[in-house]
Amino acid sequence: MHTITVNSQAERAAGAMPAGCGTPRGQPLWSSLQDIIKLLNIPPITVDESDNNQPFLHLAFKHGHHIHSVGQPFDALYLVNAGFLKTVVSDEFGSEHILNFPMRGDLIGFDGVYRQSYTSEAVALSDCDLIYLPFYRLTALCRKHPELEALLYGAMSQELVRKQAMIATRSALTAEARVARFLLALGERYARNGYSSNLFNLRMTRSEIGSYLGLSLETVSRTLSALAVAGMIDVDQRTIRINNPDALTALRRLPPSASRHARPDCSGAGSKSAVPQPEQLHAVLLD
Amino acid sequence: MHTITVNSQAERAAGAMPAGCGTPRGQPLWSSLQDIIKLLNIPPITVDESDNNQPFLHLAFKHGHHIHSVGQPFDALYLVNAGFLKTVVSDEFGSEHILNFPMRGDLIGFDGVYRQSYTSEAVALSDCDLIYLPFYRLTALCRKHPELEALLYGAMSQELVRKQAMIATRSALTAEARVARFLLALGERYARNGYSSNLFNLRMTRSEIGSYLGLSLETVSRTLSALAVAGMIDVDQRTIRINNPDALTALRRLPPSASRHARPDCSGAGSKSAVPQPEQLHAVLLD
């Protein structure tokens, strides 16, 4: 891996670099194709030496900065090497909808391929280290390496599948279930990167979680409190501890029409009192 | 174009054909690559003669039949040449969520690339004529024709952008606005295929529309009635006439939090009558 110093502003002004505001990092400035493949959340493959001689640039983005914005000409994907971001679309009224919270191993920018300009914006929620992947270089490599090509098609398809699942999830689950699953999914993603899946820090505000889940920030807050009261999690500011992942997994809405015959009260397992805990979670825990 | 007769069941059993239940059509049995490119809802390109000598097979699917189902091994995309379909995902409770209503020019099956098996199912809502596009053939051609490759990446990206828009739309719009836009979008798609954009037949049930829009079938029915009462459309069973596209376009929710400072009354623009149409659509028509 080389270690060079680049005046990013100059290079980028010259059109060799992204139009965003990222700057090259200090330490590992370049990554080989093989490094990149290993980083992806996808079964890795091996490519030959020769193609590892043209490494890809790392860019650093500070907390709060934009990686790309809506309408900006598309030229590259970004692979997250470190840090935490959000991707956002704005509707015609100006309200924002968060699409994803990318982290290490995630690719950003697929929506720009169509029409050659980004339709969403990506914002760093922490200081980030991203690998800059010019799309023409990527596709050129794909023509040489069918396995890599399969990887790229696969990654785009995966994005699609996630969005499909998101759509289905949103209209099928209650607020409680959505928040519960959000926490679980986040934990699993942290776990994939070597962190704890049970104890972690949210990097985003309640409002951002709400936007992602299609809920108001108040509902998110209330639900977190409710899950905490139920003992499934502990909440301290943005620190979350998951005490009972199984309960969170099982948390669901009384399905639209089914399970209406289920016993209406099953939360009182321990039955600490005759009081049916009226407010609490009107959800059902299926064993 | 060749005109041959094939025993589809035999060929498919031999692995040369899709596992679905489609059968080759009678008339135009094959399409050239160039035909296919022209059919796509994407700026067309031109490919040289040689690659038009290996044409793609057409398959006929009867109303109600499955093109592919969840979990079925992925091997191909389908391009709709004629007919009307729905793509559906089922959640863990068994409830179905409609993702799209593909018609002429639309591609089906991208979700299968990841994991090499379909995560959704596609069902014919009318008799259909689909072009069977084995994915390996497609990608092989893409390696030879960078423009075609761009088309394919672009089509996948477009899918992604649509889903993103869908997510944003669903949480930002009222039932009225969602139905209104659904009708407009459907009309435009018919128009692209040479039909009227103002007078057409819904090919799907209220329930399916509801599933697509994240609404109950009752809400869809009520909303159609309300739009009709408001004079924006006429509804006769599944026949829809759009009388006032502009009104439908302008129909929207009072934005969640924004525009609360906007004048609360701005519908009286044209002010055809002093009567504020009390119940009707409590929506706002922005000029």
Place this chain on the structure above:
DNA sequence: CGAGGCCTTGAACGAAATCAAAGTCAGTGG
């Protein structure tokens, strides 16, 4: 210490879901 985000909690409201009951239509078979 003060200001401004961010978060929590309560109360009331409201959009759409759910429940319920007719009504319409196409196709079937007597």
Place this chain on the structure above:
DNA sequence: CCACTGACTTTGATTTCGTTCAAGGCCTCG
């Protein structure tokens, strides 16, 4: 031809989950 069946649709009444509005508390950072 017409009654019958079953799927689809409409409409009404009621319920409910989540939003909106409101107020106060907490934490951070300058």
